[in-house]
Amino acid sequence: xxxxxxxxxxxxxHVTEGGLxxxxxWSVEEAERLADLLDLGRPGNLVMEDxxxxxxxxxxxxxxxxxxxxSAEFWWMKPSDLSxxxxxxxxxxxxERAAFLEAYGGQDGYDAHVLSDxxxxxxxxxxxxxxxxxxxxxxxxxxxxxxxxxxxxxDGATHASERQYVFDxxxxxxxxxxxxxxRQADAMAAYWTTFADGGDPNGGGRPLWPEFGAEPDRLLxxxxxxxxxxxxxxxxxxxxxxxxxxxxx
Numbered sequence: 001x002x003x004x005x006x007x008x009x010x011x012x013x014h015v016t017e018g019g020l021x022x023x024x025x026w027s028v029e030e031a032e033r034l035a036d037l038l039d040l041g042r043p044g045n046l047v048m049e050d051x052x053x054x055x056x057x058x059x060x061x062x063x064x065x066x067x068x069x070x071s072a073e074f075w076w077m078k079p080s081d082l083s084x085x086x087x088x089x090x091x092x093x094x095x096e097r098a099a100f101l102e103a104y105g106g107q108d109g110y111d112a113h114v115l116s117d118x119x120x121x122x123x124x125x126x127x128x129x130x131x132x133x134x135x136x137x138x139x140x141x142x143x144x145x146x147x148x149x150x151x152x153x154x155d156g157a158t159h160a161s162e163r164q165y166v167f168d169x170x171x172x173x174x175x176x177x178x179x180x181x182x183r184q185a186d187a188m189a190a191y192w193t194t195f196a197d198g199g200d201p202n203g204g205g206r207p208l209w210p211e212f213g214a215e216p217d218r219l220l221x222x223x224x225x226x227x228x229x230x231x232x233x234x235x236x237x238x239x240x241x242x243x244x245x246x247x248x249x
Contacts, residue, residue, distance in 0.1 A: 055127050073115075076152075079110070092244065125232060143221075145162070209229065
C-alpha cells in the first residue's frame with residue numbers, strides 16, 4: 001500500500017505522534033482497527049487533504065482514470081434535509097438560487113436533482129477536466145441502466161447500482177435481473193477489463209469511449225439499449241455548480 005486518501009468530508013482525522021486521532025463517532029477499537037488496516041505506522045500512508053486540491057495542483061497519480069456517476073444518484077435526498085448533504089446549498093446567494101431554480105425548471109426539479117449534481121455529477125466532471133488538463137488519459141461515464149424489477153421510485157440509476165454490472169456479477173443485484181441487464185454487464189465489464197489491461201477501455205468492436213478532453217466534455221453513457229458517446233448532460237446546471245463551488249471553496 002503506497003498511499004491512502006481519506007476525505008476530510010467523510011473522516012475528519014489527523015495524525016499525532018505517529019498515531020491516528022479520529023474526531024467523533026469512533027470507538028477506540030474502531031480507530032485502532034482502521035489504523036491497522038491502513039498501516040498508518042509507515043510514513044506517507046495517510047494523505048491529509050481532499051482530492052480536489054491535489055488534482056488542481058497536479059499531484060494526483062499520473063495514471064489513466066475512469067470516473068463517472070449514475071443518473072439518479074441521490075434521488076431520495078432533498079436539499080432541505082438536515083444533514084451535511086442537505087447543507088451543501090446553504091451558502092447560495094439569492095441571485096445564485098434564482099439562477100439554479102431556472103436551470104432546474106423550478107423547485108421540484110431543483111429538489112430532485114441538485115444534490116446528485118452537487119455531490120457527484122459536477123465533482124466528477126471537474127476532476128475529469130483537471131486530470132485531462134494534467135496530461136493523463138481520462139474517461140468519463142454516466143450509468144443509466146435501470147432493471148425492470150428495480151423496486152425503488154426512481155428516475156434513473158440509483159447510487160452504487162452500477163457495481164454489479166462493472167464486475168459482471170449480477171447475482172449480487174438486490175433485485176432480479178434479466179437478459180437486458182446481462183448484455184449491459186457484458187459491455188461494462190469488457191470496457192473495464194480492457195482498461196485495466198492497458199489503460200484504454202476501447203477495443204473489441206465496442207462503441208468508442210471518447211477520451212475526455214480530446215473533444216469538449218463528452219462521456220460514454222451506459223443505457224438499457226447499450227453504451228453510446230454523448231455530450232455531458234445538463235452542462236448548464238453543472239456550470240452553475242462549478243461557479244458556486246469556486247466562490248465558496
